[in-house]
Amino acid sequence: MPEDASLRQPPTSARPARWHDVLCVLPHRDGDLARLDELAAADAPVVTVIGKYNHGKSRLLNELMRRDAFAVADRRQTIQLAECRHAGVRWLDAPGLDADVAGEDDRHAFRAVWLASDIRLFVHAAREGELDAAERALVETLRADSHRTRRETLIVVTQADQMEDDDALGRVVSAIADQVPGAGLYVVSSTRHRRGLEDAKTLLIQRSGIPELERALADALARVPAARAHEARLLLGEIRAELETVRNAEAETLASLRQQQMAQRHAFDDGLETLLAVIGGDMEEVVSRAGPDLALVADTGRERYATTAAKLERARIQVAYSRACIRLDGFLAGHGVSGLPQEQQTAAGSLNTVMVAVMGVSVKFRADLRRMFCEEAGRARLQAAFAHYFELSRSRAALRDRVAEASAALDATDRALAALPADAAP
Amino acid sequence: MAEVEAVALGSEDLRPALARLDDWLSSLGAGLVGACLSTAALREDSEIGRRIAAANAVIDTCISDWPRQRDALRPAEALARSLDQAVVLLVFGKFNAGKSSLCNLMADRFAAHGLEVNSFHLDADGRLEPCARFTEGAIETTSRIQGIRLGQRLVLLDTPGLHSATGEHAALTRRFVDCADAVLWLTSSSTPGQVQELEELAGELRRAKPLLPVITRSDRYEEDEIDGALVKLMRNKTTADRSGQEADVAERARDKLAALGLDVALLRPPLSVSVHMARAEEESLAAMASAGMDRLYAALRALVSPALAYRRRKPAEVRLRHLDETVLGGLQALLRPALEQLNAALDDATAQLDLRGTQMQEDVWRAIVPLLPDLLDAHAPERDADGVRRSVSQALQSAWGEARDAHFSDYRLGRDGQPAPFEPAPDIGFEEIVIEVEGTRQSVGVDATRLHAALEREIGDWVAVAGDHAREECAACLREVMADVARLDAVLRAHEASLRDIRNDLRAPA
Numbered sequence: 001m002p003e004d005a006s007l008r009q010p011p012t013s014a015r016p017a018r019w020h021d022v023l024c025v026l027p028h029r030d031g032d033l034a035r036l037d038e039l040a041a042a043d044a045p046v047v048t049v050i051g052k053y054n055h056g057k058s059r060l061l062n063e064l065m066r067r068d069a070f071a072v073a074d075r076r077q078t079i080q081l082a083e084c085r086h087a088g089v090r091w092l093d094a095p096g097l098d099a100d101v102a103g104e105d106d107r108h109a110f111r112a113v114w115l116a117s118d119i120r121l122f123v124h125a126a127r128e129g130e131l132d133a134a135e136r137a138l139v140e141t142l143r144a145d146s147h148r149t150r151r152e153t154l155i156v157v158t159q160a161d162q163m164e165d166d167d168a169l170g171r172v173v174s175a176i177a178d179q180v181p182g183a184g185l186y187v188v189s190s191t192r193h194r195r196g197l198e199d200a201k202t203l204l205i206q207r208s209g210i211p212e213l214e215r216a217l218a219d220a221l222a223r224v225p226a227a228r229a230h231e232a233r234l235l236l237g238e239i240r241a242e243l244e245t246v247r248n249a250e251a252e253t254l255a256s257l258r259q260q261q262m263a264q265r266h267a268f269d270d271g272l273e274t275l276l277a278v279i280g281g282d283m284e285e286v287v288s289r290a291g292p293d294l295a296l297v298a299d300t301g302r303e304r305y306a307t308t309a310a311k312l313e314r315a316r317i318q319v320a321y322s323r324a325c326i327r328l329d330g331f332l333a334g335h336g337v338s339g340l341p342q343e344q345q346t347a348a349g350s351l352n353t354v355m356v357a358v359m360g361v362s363v364k365f366r367a368d369l370r371r372m373f374c375e376e377a378g379r380a381r382l383q384a385a386f387a388h389y390f391e392l393s394r395s396r397a398a399l400r401d402r403v404a405e406a407s408a409a410l411d412a413t414d415r416a417l418a419a420l421p422a423d424a425a426p
Numbered sequence: 427m428a429e430v431e432a433v434a435l436g437s438e439d440l441r442p443a444l445a446r447l448d449d450w451l452s453s454l455g456a457g458l459v460g461a462c463l464s465t466a467a468l469r470e471d472s473e474i475g476r477r478i479a480a481a482n483a484v485i486d487t488c489i490s491d492w493p494r495q496r497d498a499l500r501p502a503e504a505l506a507r508s509l510d511q512a513v514v515l516l517v518f519g520k521f522n523a524g525k526s527s528l529c530n531l532m533a534d535r536f537a538a539h540g541l542e543v544n545s546f547h548l549d550a551d552g553r554l555e556p557c558a559r560f561t562e563g564a565i566e567t568t569s570r571i572q573g574i575r576l577g578q579r580l581v582l583l584d585t586p587g588l589h590s591a592t593g594e595h596a597a598l599t600r601r602f603v604d605c606a607d608a609v610l611w612l613t614s615s616s617t618p619g620q621v622q623e624l625e626e627l628a629g630e631l632r633r634a635k636p637l638l639p640v641i642t643r644s645d646r647y648e649e650d651e652i653d654g655a656l657v658k659l660m661r662n663k664t665t666a667d668r669s670g671q672e673a674d675v676a677e678r679a680r681d682k683l684a685a686l687g688l689d690v691a692l693l694r695p696p697l698s699v700s701v702h703m704a705r706a707e708e709e710s711l712a713a714m715a716s717a718g719m720d721r722l723y724a725a726l727r728a729l730v731s732p733a734l735a736y737r738r739r740k741p742a743e744v745r746l747r748h749l750d751e752t753v754l755g756g757l758q759a760l761l762r763p764a765l766e767q768l769n770a771a772l773d774d775a776t777a778q779l780d781l782r783g784t785q786m787q788e789d790v791w792r793a794i795v796p797l798l799p800d801l802l803d804a805h806a807p808e809r810d811a812d813g814v815r816r817s818v819s820q821a822l823q824s825a826w827g828e829a830r831d832a833h834f835s836d837y838r839l840g841r842d843g844q845p846a847p848f849e850p851a852p853d854i855g856f857e858e859i860v861i862e863v864e865g866t867r868q869s870v871g872v873d874a875t876r877l878h879a880a881l882e883r884e885i886g887d888w889v890a891v892a893g894d895h896a897r898e899e900c901a902a903c904l905r906e907v908m909a910d911v912a913r914l915d916a917v918l919r920a921h922e923a924s925l926r927d928i929r930n931d932l933r934a935p936a
Contacts (some may be wrong), residue, residue, distance in 0.1 A: 006745070014869070018454040025699070052617050052620075053617060054616055054617045054618070055617060123617050126521055127522075127616050127643070128614065128616055129519075129521070129522040129615075132520065132521075136485075151699075160647050161647055161658075162616075162646060162647050163647075164647075164658075165658075191649070194651060195649070195650070195651075196651070198782065199651075201651040203651045203654060203655075203656065204649075204651045207656060233502055256526075277721070302761060305625065308861065308863050308864075311861040311862075311870075312861060312870055313861040315870045315871055316860060316871065318873060319859060319871040319872065319873055322873050322874065323799075323803075323874070326798065326874060326875070327799040327877070327880070328797045328880050329795070329798075329799075329882075330795055330796040330797070330798050330799040331796060333792060333795030333796055334790075334792055334795065334796035336788070336792055336796075
């Protein structure tokens with residue numbers, strides 16, 4: 001593989017459009033999705049060095065790469081994230097762990113430690129003694145991540161040469177080992193390694209600990225392809241499971257809203273049908289009297305008896321029809337078809353408008369009432385007409401909006417699920 | 427060292443300032459008790475009611491805690507009295523910053539000059555207990571506050587790391603750091619200038635104590651392989667490396683102080699020392715100088731005079747800090763969030779009033795209007811329109827009660843009267859259907875259409891009026907609580923301002 005010796009800033013991962021549907025539903029998964037993009041790019045494995053500044057991160061990288069690629073000085077140095085390619089590996093020097101005044105370090109560090117890295121070298125200078133609280137917290141987090149994603153973390157105690165003697169070094173190393181039980185520690189000295197190479201001094205090289213670290217690193221690098229495959233499967237699996245949980249909840253909400261919608265409609269339909277049957281029964285008595293429909297006969301030129309009978313007929317019809325209207329009105333109010341008087345500006349909400357629209361304004365005769373209330377077809381027409389206005393009522397419209405909202409959410413989740421690649425290699 | 431011994435320690439009359447601080451505390455107590463939030467407007471089990479109770483509980487807890495907190499201050503005051511004749515330097519830094527080594531070196535140097543040197547540690551009451559010299563090590567060793575008196579005029583106070591793993595050390599340290607007149611910030615040359623440590627010092631620096639950064643352990647081992655063995659040699663870091671680190675620490679510390687809103691003039695130029703190298707060659711003058719100790723002495727001399735300014739008003743500063751951080755800070759930390767949550771709940775409730783009111787009116791309407799057909803049928807034989815209205819009135823009262831409980835159960839309504847009863851004018855009644863039969867008028871039935879329409883209108887009007895009444899009553903309840911919150915907030919603000927005034931007067935140059 002040709003070497004790209006130039007230092008460069010790794011590109012910040014643009015959020016590709018293909019995750020848009022997933023991000024709409026699970027915005028907090030943006031880090032995992034960006035990591036999936038890194039995995040999908042299938043570039044060379046990334047080794048990230050992390051730790052406080054001046055603990056010898058850059059110096060260690062230079063030794064591992066056998067080249068002075070990263071600047072070193074006895075003061076704060078690495079502020080920006082720098083990347084270098086060597087021997088089929090991308091080496092990342094993360095900014096110091098320390099909270100910086102500007103706070104810019106954090107963003108770079110996040111990218112280096114979480115987004116891009118396959119292997120982390122956690123670096124701590126021997127002279128600093130035990131890990132402090134911030135370092136311990138980070139190591140714990142990294143080890144938990146190793147457990148989950150199989151990205152490995154090697155703990156490297158640097159600047160071994162800066163300890164008074166082996167006893168002092170041993171005390172520090174065992175104190176750190178107590179702090180992170182079960183983790184392998186690599187004790188190194190970049191200075192010894194450099195000096196040993198330059199002056200061909202084998203003891204210095206051997207006592208530098210670098211060869212051992214290189215062996216461990218080579219083993220870990222060999223495990224990267226398997227770890228990457230595992231991580232991609234893991235992330236996709238987690239995201240899919242989370243989407244399915246969301247989807248189930250949304251489907252349940254939608255089903256329950258639809259159920260409510262149907263139950264309301266059934267209650268309205270059944271109640272109205274019963275009422276219309278009762279009114280029909282009452283009407284039957286009024287309209288089924290023997291003889292011609294005297295109400296249709298004009299008063300003029302009639303016998304007195306006929307005139308009186310016609311008046312009686314009209315009065316009875318008026319009373320029966322008015323009573324029917326009042327009962328219908330009560331039923332409609334109870335189902336929210338009519339709103340309060342002050343809300344009757346809107347056509348759908350107005351009881352009078354609904355009654356007028358359905359019943360008409362004309363004077364009703366015996367034949368009209370029979371047709372409207374006593375015949376199946378007439379009752380069916382009333383049933384359908386009132387149901388139409390029921391659906392236009394405010395509370396029904398509000399419920400419909402909630403159904404539409406729940407249904408849109410479910411569609412979005414289905415789109416997100418469809419956007420997830422099926423297999424482990426995205 | 428002779429110069430330090432010769433320092434004259436003045437003092438000023440702090441009794442008026444201390445009296446003002448006492449008055450401030452009693453005024454705060456009285457103000458808070460007088461501004462407790464009323465629970466008259468909303469039920470205790472409502473969200474707002476619970477938040478009101480929580481805010482009142484915070485006030486009670488804080489006030490009843492004051493005597494205990496005042497007692498907790500006494501060890502620090504006792505320590506301040508026993509160190510009255512000395513300038514106290516707080517030696518601050520992480521566990522591995524080399525605090526103990528530096529303190530021990532200075533103790534040895536003072537002793538070598540024939541001055542009396544006493545090590546002590548503090549017991550829980552702030553009394554000095556003599557003890558052996560400090561232990562040194564790469565892992566956390568100091569678990570209590572220890573100090574060294576160097577001659578008569580200088581005390582180094584060595585504290586367990588403020589941000590050490592164990593929180594109790596930090597709490598212990600905070601009890602006594604008030605006694606320090608200036609701060610030495612020790613930061614190891616391996617990772618110099620971990621400025622986040624300064625956050626722990628913000629309280630001290632706000633008291634205008636000067637800050638001297640000391641880059642410790644400014645040395646390194648050089649190794650070589652000679653005849654098959656590793657040979658080690660320790661050296662001072664080079665002047666170039668040292669000044670690079672000093673400039674970097676100065677810049678970062680200045681930025682950090684500015685970011686913390688602190689006076690950057692408190693910051694002294696950082697300097698580098700190597701205790702290890704100073705100890706070499708039996709602490710020869712040359713070894714001391716190249717290890718950076720001469721510069722440290724010069725810096726300490728320069729530190730004494732600004733430190734004296736703090737020392738003169740120390741008793742009042744200790745009390746002021748207690749009132750500011752423990753009393754007022756405690757109140758702010760607990761009461762402000764409680765009041766913010768309460769305000770948020772009040773805003774939510776206000777925003778919901780209209781919708782709730784409308785729903786309540788609709789519920790009543792939907793409960794009452796369906797009753798009309800049967801009521802009209804029942805009273806038609808007697809043509810008893812009043813009877814219908816009486817029944818509607820009763821039904822309205824109970825439907826109203828149910829709707830109010832469903833939508834406004836949080837409020838204590840009806841404190842200034844119920845909505846007016848349903849009593850519409852009885853001008854519209856049942857209509858007789860009368861026809862003329864052979865010259866005489868004769869009733870053939872009854873029509874309720876007009877009465878029904880009138881009743882719907884009357885019910886609508888009543889529901890509208892009663893709904894507005896309930897809404898306005900709820901809004902008044904919320905306004906009452908908001909006014910209470912504003913009153914309490916004003917008490918807090920007024921005392922924040924007056925404590926600031928006392929502080930400014932105290933620190934104003936005489």
